[in-house]
């Protein structure tokens with residue numbers, strides 16, 4: 001995508017989080033009160049009109065059927081972060097391709113250092129929204145422009161106060177499929193080399209069409225066309241059985257776990273039938289050094 005432009009898919013992710021609170025009943029899977037103010041004014045208008053939003057989200061679900069995934073993956077990563085915070089006094093949390101994630105503004109733990117990395121255009125758009133909401137940038141947050149397709153991640157975050165001796169959680173949700181496979185390999189290898197043992201990276205990935213049924217393939221093709229038209233083509237996809245072989249080339253990430261959509265549904269949706277089901281397209285990887 002164009003680094004100077006704001007990410008439209010990041011906005012849709014915030015729409016999903018806002019809609020989850022506005023449209024669905026409690027208990028909510030994920031509670032992000034900032035999301036409604038981080039989306040643009042057009043989306044805010046739609047979301048606040050229940051009938052209009054139902055109509056639009058129904059249409060959108062044919063082109064971008066992963067909106068429930070946005071909610072569940074946000075919960076998943078923060079559940080894992082919570083575990084790490086409980087077991088360790090001081091940790092670091094790095095959001096790679098942070099988009100409109102609002103953790104830094106919801107967080108109450110002063111012993112966590114937060115780094116948000118993203119393309120300059122997306123950072124600018126989020127900062128404008130945050131300014132409008134009128135909240136201060138937390139002292140423990142560092143916002144850093146970075147492009148995964150170029151540049152040195154370690155130098156960039158160390159210059160901004162990252163401590164390589166501290167346990168760290170990396171949140172790379174919603175990004176891998178927009179990157180070239182060499183950029184994903186480079187990023188995973190680089191991070192794996194400079195973080196201390198026990199540090200984790202969590203990212204989601206799309207599976208290749210060859211693993212899908214004819215009907216699922218059609219849905220996926222529509223989604224690929226839709227995002228491409230918006231300037232954010234999804235270009236990297238991985239077979240969950242072969243992802244380590246392809247990406248964890250130096251076996252730096254020692255404990256790897258790949259979580260399927262059905263496992264996520266079982267864990268977070270269970271018997272609830274008021275929530276949309278997950279599509280089989282997106283898996284979550286939790287890798288630990």
Ligand SMILES: C[S@@+](CC[C@H](N)C(=O)[O-])C[C@H]1O[C@@H](n2cnc3c(N)ncnc32)[C@H](O)[C@@H]1O
Pocket residue numbers: 001006007009010013014096097098099100101117118119122146147148149172173174175178179
């Ligand atoms: C779909 S959004 C996900 C945002 C956030 N992680 C979330 O789950 O809410 C993808 C994010 O990746 C960022 N991104 C895409 N390509 C990138 C690149 N080459 N380098 C850095 N960030 C990138 C976009 O700017 C956008 O914020």
